[in-house]
Every structure is written in C-alpha cells, then in structure tokens.
Amino acid sequence: MAATLVLLPLTHLVLRATEGGWDAVEVTLWRPRTLDLVGRTIGLALVVTVACLVIGVTAAWLVVRTDLPGRRLWQVVLGLPLAVPSYVAAFAWLGWRPELAGRTGATVVLVSISYPYVYLPVLAALRRADPTVEEVARSLGRGPVAVFLTVTLRQVRVAAAGGSLLVGLYVLSDFGAVSIMRYEVLTTVIYRSYRASFDRTPAAVLGCVLVVITLLVVGAESRVRRGERQDRVGGGAERPAAPVRLGRWTAPALAGLVAVIAAALGVPAQRIVYWVQRGTSQSDHADVWDAAGSSLTAASVGALATVLVALPVGILSARYAGRLSRGVTAAAYAGHSLPGIVVALSMVFFGIRVLPSLYQRLPVLILAYVVLFLSLAIGAVHASIAQVPPALDDVARTLGRTQLQAWREITLRLATPGIGAGAALVFLVVMKELPATLLLRPTGMETLAVGMWRQTSSAQYAAAAPYAAAIVVLSSIPTAILTLPGRRR
C-alpha cells in the first residue's frame, strides 16, 4: 500500500510530462534555462545544507558537551525555529531587509528555519553516544579540538547525514522562501507554470528533473550510511560526558547562538508584532480558534496515518533491507522533494477517479499528507529500529516468546521514542502545509495556513498575524518535545 501511495505522484508526473509527446519533453529539457535552473537549485541546496550542517552540529555539541551557561534552555530554544513556516520567515525578512531579496535572502531564511533538521538528530545522537570513547581519546593525549574532529564527529556522522538529507530535500521542495525572496529555482518555475499556463507539460518535465536530483541525493546519503552498525547491546555507558570547558570561548559561543535565534525567531516575531501594530484589519478570534482546531485535527491524524504507513517500510528497511523497501523509501523521498502543488494535483487526479466519495473529504487530504511526508516518518522509524540490536529479539525467543511477541516487547518498545519523534516531526510539517490543503481540504475546513494565505493574499497583514503566530506557537509544542532530554535510568 505504501508503495502504491508513493508512486501516485510519480506516475501522474510521467503521465503529464509525456502527454504532449516526446518532442514537447525535449523542448523543455534542452532549454538553456533548464540547465541554469538545475544549477541554481542544486547550488542553493548545497549551500544551505552545508550551513545547516555546521550550525546544527556546532549548536548540538555546545548544548550537550560543554559548560555553556543555560544549556538546558538552549537545548529547547534551538529546536524551535523548525516551527516557523518558510513563507512567514521570508516575508518577515523581506519586510525588514528588502535588499536581501535574491539568493542571499533565500539562503538566510532557509538556513535559519531548517538547521534544526540537523540539530535535532545530532542532539539525540550526542546524548546517546558513549562518552568513554572520547575519554579514552583524551587520555591518549588528543586535545579537545582533535577529539571533536576525530571521535565526536564520527559518532554523529549518520545522524548528521540523515539530517542533511532532510535539509537538502526540504530546500528542493520549498516554494515559500524562494518565491518571496524572488530567487528562481525549479520549484518557483513549476508553480508559475501551473499558475500562468494551462499547458502542464513543462511543469511536469521540470518535476521529473527534480525527482532525478532527489534520487541522486538520496543515493549519496545512503552511501554515507552504508556498513554502519548503529545498534549497541550493552557495555557502553549512556551517561553525561564530562563537559568541555569553554573558558574564554564562552562569550563568542553565546553570541553565535543568540545570533542564530535572533535570525530564526527574532525577525519573524518582530515582524508579526509590527503587522499587528500597523494594520487596522482584524481577524475574528473565533475564526482563528476554529482554524487552530482544524489544523490540529489535520496534523494529528496526518502524523498518525503517516507513521502507521511508515512502520512496515521502516522495519523492512532496517531489518530485511531489500529492493522493495529501498524502492519505496526512494520514492517517498521523491514525494518529499516535489513541490506541494505537484503532489496535490496528482491526488486530485487519482482521488476523484479512485475514491470519488472521499474526494475533498478528510481521508484523501490525509493520504496526500502521507505521500508528502512519508519519508520523514520512514527515516525516524528506520533509525530507531536500527538502533535496537536484533540479538535481543533472539534472546527473547530463546526464552519462549513467539517472534511477534519478542518483536512487540523488545524492538517496538525500545524504538517507540524514536517513532514518536517521527510523528511529532510530521505533525509540525503538516501544520505548515498549504498547497495540498488548499486543493483537497473538506469544503468549509479552514486550517491556520489557509487562513493566513487568505489574509495575506488580500493584503490584510494585521489580520494574518494571529494565524502566523498560532502556527508558530502550536508547532512549538511538538518541536519542544523533540528536544526534551531523555532522562537516564
């Protein structure tokens, strides 16, 4: 079922790309501008990913392994920017610093809201990592910098690579930041193609190009992961490491983190306040509450459904990796990298033909969320199952449990926190989702993102502000949960 679902947008894309014949495909494909767009898209994704990698890993190391003042608070605060929708951040930045429009602005906005994709898994990996390895390295005479580079980085390599993949895919699919910052990449052109022309071939061809790029990126990431064992039976110690003393580096480290948070949270917050003060338009509080209710419904059901579909795929790929699980995972990543409008239109096409009675009802909308965000959940399920040593199941079976019992009592139980984190992640991206929600929502259902879109498209910024604030605040709840330290036994 997961396989069928994730293949829907790809099938539809190929159908639309080729309906005008191969010549039409070639015309779009071999335009010099297409190559230029591919270059810009990959360039932006690379720059943002590298910046997120540096910020995410450094921030996680600072708050877990050093004596940084207020590190417990920082651990939570540094995760919160994930709750800010890219269009809110971009709009705020452009209002404050219009000269940043273009590549610089797009980079700043995308880095400021997507570094938590690296920060969160590295934070978790650092907490889990066995500090004795570092202690041994230091006892053998390595300095703190050398230990960080040779030992710590190795321990978080897989987590950082997985996070980078999410950043890269997010940048490929993002429309809000690049369109508001007026930086032309594949997604902006795909959207414009749908909006301005009724010839869907060019948009579909460029969508296929995006899918190819994604598959290359996914392939590169799995290379990093290959051969890495992530499970640990015991013997290692999951305990706090002796903190590295920052000394005279305390002030610069703090200043750096303050700058990150000011960029990621301060600018949007300041702008929301500015809109409220300046404008006279007002939103009805009851409307905002209703929209919040709908958003929570959509996000909760979406998160649960996505995790349920992801479970078998993640388990298969962690335990019995084969062609099917690899294929589904790659297709799911492709779904995640496609702009929402592409996935939404494919769900329109199949929804009205296959499930006409459920079309524009909650179930088909939820299916669209599953297709869009399955890769986030598969990643979380895969990572958390992979950390459970299969030997534990075997032990349980020698003690008389059936395979299913052993699996339920050992693997699932140990993997639950990671799976829960995946659900929280899907929850908050659904909160921010707009294009699929707009086309597929039940008639009359208003989510916060829809409410905000409606207000800004009619220039009522003051009225849009409460919706923006509500999205950020409600998304902060699951984000904060993602950063909570797991207390030790």
Added chain:
Amino acid sequence: MPTRRRRAALALLIPLALLAPACGDDSGSDEAGGGDPDASGESIVVYSGRDLELVEPLFEDFTEASGIEIEVRDGDSAELAAQLLEEGDGTEADVFFSQEVGAIGALSKAGLMGSLPDEVVQRVDERFQPKESTDWVGITGRSRVIVMNPDLVDEAPTSVLDLTDEQYRGQVAWVPGNASFQAFITAFRVSVGEEEAAQWLEDMKANDAQIYEGNTEVLEAVNNGDIGLGLINHYYWARTLPEVGGPEEIGSDLIFPEGDDPGALVNATAAGVLAGAEDDPAALEFIEYLLSEEGQTYFATETYEYPLIEGVDDPADIPALEELEGPDLDLTDLDSLEETQALLTEAGLLS
C-alpha cells in the same frame, strides 16, 4: 526505561489530546458543508478564484435572497483551473468564478464549460463578453495602473513606454509570473505589435526592472520606499487605503496611463457554469445575482472594482470606467497566452 516510554507517550498523546475537541468541530462542519449538493437542488458548489474575504458577504446575501446554499472552495484562479482540468467530468463544481478571463477561457477550450443564455451574457458591455461562445461572462472590470512612490521619482511617467527611460533604471517592479501582467503583455503584443513588445521587454530588462512574486508585494515595496514604481491592478491600491489610513498615509500615487497605451488595459473577472451544471437553474441564478444591481454595487464599494452593467456607480477616488480607454482590442484577443509566455520565456523572464 519507564521515563523514555513516558516521553514517547507524551509525544503521541499531546496531538491526540488536542485532536479530541477538534474532531467535534470537524464533524460539525462536515455536516454543514457535506452531502450531495445536487440532491436537493438547494445548494451549489462554487470554485472561486476571488479572495474569499472580499466576496463571502456577497455570497451570503445571495443565499439569503434565494435560499440557495453555496459551498465555496477558494484558491488561486489558475490553480483552481488546473484542479478542474485534473477533475474532468467528475467535478462537483457547478460554477467557476475566475480572477481573470484566461483561466476560464482555458476551461472553455477544454470543453469543460457549459453555455450561458445569450441574454445573460449580453447584460454587460460587449468588451467583457466572449466572442465565439457564451461559456462565460465578465463580472467586474480591473484596470492596469502604474503605482508610484513620489519620494523616489522626480518625473512621473505617463505611459508604460516611458519606463524604459534611463531615469527609471532599477526603479520599476513587475511580476512576469502574474496572470494580469501576462494579460497586459498579451495586450501589448496584440495592439502594438510582436516586435515592439519583445523590444520593450528587452529594454525593461536592460533598465534593470525588478521581478516580484505578486502585486501585493510590489505595492508593499513601493509604499515602503524600496522601489519607485510598480505595474499592478488599480484595486490593490484602493483596497489597501483603509488598512493604512487613507491616501496620505499609503505612500504612493496611482497613474492611469492615457489613450491606447497597453499599460491602461481594462481586464475582467469572469464567471461561468461547468458543463455538468449547464441545466442547473440554481447555478444560473447565482451568475445572474453577480450581475444584478446589488451584486455590482457590492463590487464597486467593497472590492473597488468597476461594475460592468448600466446604472451602477463606479468606485470612489479613481477615474470612471468610461474615461479609461486602454488599447484597442477585444478581451477575447487576449487568449493567446501561450505566445506571451513563449515571448517571456525567450526574454528570460519565465521558464
């Protein structure tokens, strides 16, 4: 172990706990909005490319006057057209109310629109009717304008042709992806000439015209003093006045280019009935209501657009519709959108 599990349970439970009350909300709205719209004949489904905030009160007035319930699905006109193209015959939509003629024209070409009675289409001025069919009818008029920040511009331009002048270098904001802008370029091609239009685009590019994503962003940028001039539609400016506190506060002026300047194009919003609802009297009644005196007055006073029927006053603070000339063409001549896009693509402004 227990603490870990508690944490995981928390992660799953919070959304669930929040979901419980929300579920009630949802089923409520489902009852209100659900059901087969055609079963009773008392309800129609409208796909609306218009800002819902702006048209919802009018839709409510219609329901009150006629007893016919409206289920509205709002969105971007072209995206809704794309959705209707994907939905095909299976669509539940009865009426499409489009922001511009292009989107509804594309559906007409694909054979998805039903015909309207001649007498309904003929209620509006001839230039706001389709030429070859009765698949749609113009509902309101919207003029292209130049918006200007007087603090940044010494000499006001009077025509879009002036904008390629050196003194406006880097000072003009435009939106090549916007449907209204493309309609304007189509008007340029059709009324002035293909080569002239291509040359103008090249000169504008050489004069460092700045690409923006939408008309709202252009207006905001001009009002803020980020850029001196912008090419938008008249009502973006007019409707922002109450938000910022009047013409003195907004920070910009409107220029309506005179004569047959292509930059003075007056385009229309349009509505039509989907093929499957061609014989649905409720759908037709809705179209007629949009063209009634109440409907047209509403648009003039609430959305600052031009009414298209006789006997309804134009919006305040802007020139009357009769005074606007615009390029010498028929609105249906603007259906050559693909050629415009090819031109914009060639100029490197679109892909």
